[in-house]
Amino acid sequence: MxxxxxxxxxxxxxxxxxxxxxxxxxxxxxxxxxxxxxxxxxxxxxxxxxxxxxxxxxxxxxxxxxxxxxxxxxxxxxxxxxxxxxxxxxxxxxxxxxxxxxxxxxxxxxxxxxxxxxxxxxxxxxxxxxxxxxxxxxxxxxxxxxxxxxxxxxxxxxxxxxxxxxxxxxxxxxxxxxxxxxxxxxxxxxxxxxxxxxxxxxxxxxxxxxxxxxxxxxxxxxxxxxxxxxxxxxxxxxxxxxPLLEMPSWARERWAGPPAGEIRPLVLVSFSSTNQGQADVLQRVISGLAGEPVEVVLTLGKALEGLRLQSPANVIILANAAHDDILTMARAVVTHGGHGTIMRSLRHGVPLVVLPMGRDQNDNAARVDYHGAGLRLDPSAPPQMLGEAVRRVLSEPSFAERALALGHAIAEExxxxxxxxxxxxxxxxxxx
CATH class of the missing domain: 3.40.50.2000 (Glycogen Phosphorylase B;)
Structure with a gap:
């Protein structure tokens, strides 16, 4: 009873x-x-x-x-x-x-x-x-x-x-x-x-x-x-x-922060903690951001921690990192569109570039697009298009403004x- x-x-x-x-x-x-x-x-x-x-x-x-x-x-x-x-x-x-x-x-x-x-x-x-x-x-x-x-x-x-x-x-x-x-x-x-x-x-x-x-x-x-x-x-x-934003138990790696004196925008790249065959997409994202004036932190997650990717000097790859510390400094997020990643990004007022790969991700991306808090691209997009999308999200103030407003609305609930x-x-x- x-x-x-x-x-x-x-x-x-x-x-x-x-x-x-x-x-x-x-x-x-x-x-x-x-x-x-x-x-x-x-x-x-x-x-x-x-x-x-x-x-x-x-x-x-x-x-x-x-x-x-x-x-x-x-x-x-x-x-x-x-x-x-x-x-x-x-x-x-x-x-x-x-x-x-x-x-x-x-x-x-x-x-x-x-x-x-x-x-x-x-x-x-x-x-x-x-x-x-x-x-x-x-x-x-x-x-x-x-x-x-x-x-x-x-x-x-x-x-x-x-x-x-x-x-x-x-x-x-x-x-x-x-x-x-x-x-x-x-x-x-x-x-x-x-x-x-x-x-x-x-x-x-x-x-x-x-x-x-x-x-x-x-x-x-x-x-x-x-x-x-x-x-x-x-x-x-x-x-x-x-949102119920529990930190994954395996996300223990801490990011040390950007290089001393670095003032370039920080971009977080995160494509799920489960395997959806992301290797090709992640490599194209890296290639698209290699020539951009940004610092990139790419987190893999438990199921992808052994993945080998070629990365230029402006890209740091972390196996099992918590996102909140990174998001306090990030200016944009490139992601597959998992609900948790999107909610965390919006909580910090960070706009997104979303490349949905299935499951609920198409619908999450549609909502980001609907609210003007980022851009949605096909996961087959070439590196040049990916770089242009990130550049646009960083340079057009409306994306950050709408992400911040949406984050405040979510918090007020x-x-x-x-x-x-x-x-x-x-x-x-x-x-x-």
């Missing part, structure tokens, strides 16, 4: 995590915030997250039946993005191997954990359909944590995936409707497997895969409403809680961890 104290409810929480790169820091930030509030938190996740979960204040449970990564090496990746040229084929592979295909295995592990220790609340993942199914079966108040913008369609927004801007004409609206229907059809290709999992647990079949997330009472978006596109109306179950905790406590009290 949930206990209530003068400080508020004391909840027994089972949180769900999985090793997907950029989704890990927000999950750990949520765990840290909930445990810091005094709640009893267990995290069921991949073995890669064990030490981090314990350090954040949770008790850790590994996946037993569900997919479980033992490390963060490229060899252990469930989906090898860099080998899949077609984005739709890559999305289908993720659905098959993680999102929907193993729903029964994920649900069985979660239900076993709930049976071992009753919980007042389940914090599921918006992309692990098995976590959503488990909450429905166990009849435990369930919220879904989205590490970034909503994967599911919000009224008035373009469909997730292609990186469209909001519709401004009848042709745009027709485009959005056509792509949305195509995406739903891809999701529904996994409906037989999802319904088989539901039948295994004795629950009724669904007509569409995207009906499953509706069984959760809350959908918590770990992004900013100021950063996101406007919506016609926000469904009551959907709440923005703000309040700290993400505290908002997340408040939303969860309110939801559980209303559900009791």
């Amino acid at each position: 949930m206990k209530t104290t003068d400080a508020g409810p004391h909840l027994r929480i089972l949180a769900v995590g999985w090793e997907g790169g950029g989704n890990v820091p927000p999950t750990l930030a949520a765990v840290r915030a909930l445990a810091g509030r005094g709640h009893d938190v267990r995290l069921i996740a991949d073995d890669t997250m064990s030490a981090e979960a314990i350090e954040a204040g949770a008790r850790f449970l590994p996946w037993k039946r569900a997919p479980n990564r033992p490390d963060r090496s490229p060899e252990s990746c469930f989906v090898r993005d860099w080998e899949i040229a077609d984005p739709m084929a890559g999305f289908q592979r993720w659905c098959e191997r993680i999102f929907v295909g193993p729903a029964q295995a994920y649900a069985e592990d979660i239900l076993e954990a709930l049976a071992a220790e009753p919980s007042d609340f389940l914090l599921g993942s918006d992309l692990l359909f098995g976590s959503i199914l488990a909450g429905e079966i166990a009849k435990v108040p369930t919220a879904l944590l989205a590490a970034n913008i909503s994967v599911w369609p919000l009224p008035g927004q373009p469909p997730f995936g292609p990186g469209f801007q909001p519709a401004r004409s009848a042709a745009d609206r027709a485009r959005d409707a056509e792509v949305s229907a195509m995406v739903e059809q891809v999701w529904d290709g996994f409906l037989p497997g999802l319904n088989a999992a539901r039948a295994h647990f004795g629950v009724a079949p669904l007509a569409h895969v995207l009906e499953q997330p509706l069984s959760a009472g809350r959908h918590l978006l770990a992004t900013s409403s100021s950063f996101d596109f406007p919506t016609e109306r926000l469904p009551d179950r959907v709440r923005y809680v703000g 309040g700290p993400g961890p505290a908002r997340l905790v408040a939303e969860i406590e309110d939801f559980v009290l209303r559900s009791s």
Whole structure:
């Protein structure tokens, strides 16, 4: 039974995590915030997250039946993005191997954990359909944590995936409707497997895969409403809680600072902590900035730390560096467009050049472009074009002004961890 104290409810929480790169820091930030509030938190996740979960204040449970990564090496990746040229084929592979295909295995592990220790609340993942199914079966108040913008369609927004801007004409609206229907059809290709999992647990079949997330009472978006596109109306179950910017555990290397007396603009280059086949793009970025009057700090991340790149004198390569120290001095960021990198850059008021390589990156880049806080380029852009884009972001004041204004707007919404905790406590009290 949930206990209530003068400080508020004391909840027994089972949180769900999985090793997907950029989704890990927000999950750990949520765990840290909930445990810091005094709640009893267990995290069921991949073995890669064990030490981090314990350090954040949770008790850790590994996946037993569900997919479980033992490390963060490229060899252990469930989906090898860099080998899949077609984005739709890559999305289908993720659905098959993680999102929907193993729903029964994920649900069985979660239900076993709930049976071992009753919980007042389940914090599921918006992309692990098995976590959503488990909450429905166990009849435990369930919220879904989205590490970034909503994967599911919000009224008035373009469909997730292609990186469209909001519709401004009848042709745009027709485009959005056509792509949305195509995406739903891809999701529904996994409906037989999802319904088989539901039948295994004795629950009724669904007509569409995207009906499953509706069984959760809350959908918590770990992004900013100021950063996101406007919506016609926000469904009551959907709440923005703000960015959850946990520093990756491996980001320990410190930057010593620019050379003494150096006054040239500093550019941070960062292309994800997971392998997406970035070597070619990174080398072209380096080539494009080699002749520019800038100092460059390029950070690799855990999965890329052994990558060999040719770098000129104005480029420093760091294997596992924290970004905040660098961003206090940076004038521009060149990035793949991961949500965490973009939010950190905007928090420091630094404009961006974004070269999206898949996943949520096209849509993050579209929002940077929409707000005028940077430029979006195709990742195949030649070095000269990359250099010109950075030069433009550095020389045109509007980019820095809009990045700074957007950063202030995000900050004014309040700290993400505290908002997340408040939303969860309110939801559980209303559900009791």
